[in-house]
Amino acid sequence: xxxxxxxxxxxxxxxxxxxxxxxxxxxxxxxxxxxxxxxxxxxxxxxxxxxxxxxxxxxxxxxxxxxxxxxxxxxxxxxxxxxxxxxxxxxxxxxxxxxxxxxxxxxxxxxxxxx
Amino acid sequence: xxxxxxxxxxxxxxxxxxxxxxxxxxxxxxxxxxxxxxxxxxxxxxxxxxxxxxxxxxxxxxxxxxxxxxxxxxxxxxxxxxxxxxxxxxxxxxxxxxxxxxxxxxxxxxxxxxxxxxxxxxxxxxxxxxxxxxx
Numbered sequence: 238x239x240x241x242x243x244x245x246x247x248x249x250x251x252x253x254x255x256x257x258x259x260x261x262x263x264x265x266x267x268x269x270x271x272x273x274x275x276x277x278x279x280x281x282x283x284x285x286x287x288x289x290x291x292x293x294x295x296x297x298x299x300x301x302x303x304x305x306x307x308x309x310x311x312x313x314x315x316x317x318x319x320x321x322x323x324x325x326x327x328x329x330x331x332x333x334x335x336x337x338x339x340x341x342x343x344x345x346x347x348x349x350x351x352x
Numbered sequence: 353x354x355x356x357x358x359x360x361x362x363x364x365x366x367x368x369x370x371x372x373x374x375x376x377x378x379x380x381x382x383x384x385x386x387x388x389x390x391x392x393x394x395x396x397x398x399x400x401x402x403x404x405x406x407x408x409x410x411x412x413x414x415x416x417x418x419x420x421x422x423x424x425x426x427x428x429x430x431x432x433x434x435x436x437x438x439x440x441x442x443x444x445x446x447x448x449x450x451x452x453x454x455x456x457x458x459x460x461x462x463x464x465x466x467x468x469x470x471x472x473x474x475x476x477x478x479x480x481x482x483x484x485x486x487x
Binding site for chain 1: 380
């Protein structure tokens, strides 16, 4: 988990993918438990940094509200969906996300930004 | 057969769910009122704050402290975007409230180790909020 936090801080990406990978691979937790735990932890780590961004005036209400609304609706639907899926299916769905993240990090290092 | 979650998990789940719903509701209501007022040609922002923000180069729609939000809410007429900022602030503290409920639940059940861990994380978050406010 320390390495996940360190990498996310270094590379500027969300550590959720690393946390899920660490819990699934090294701690051998079921995939659903890993994703749910990661979700809860992201809220806490984000709260710590969001306070700083808020005080700096970096949170724009006109932009943050539609984004938060979309994320909340998507997350609610995703959670309902996940409860009905098997651990194996959730793991399979997680693979393309990891591939995209990996490709994104490598290309960013080469100066190319993916959408 | 669906497994019934234990009371602590249910309590945390309720705090997170209703915190999220309430915060988004406040933020959206504020946004709708903001555009409704601005659409009628009325000023949706306080003029003095607008001028000060323009002079300092900071977005006039942004609130940077609880005090700023409170001032904008009690002003006549109140600024709708302050309601949106209240919602966003509530969204920010919702996971912290969930953690506080978890810490209380662990303490009640006599789980010393997890109470200490939850209390430590909670303390770190509270310190980070104060440091952010002081910065």
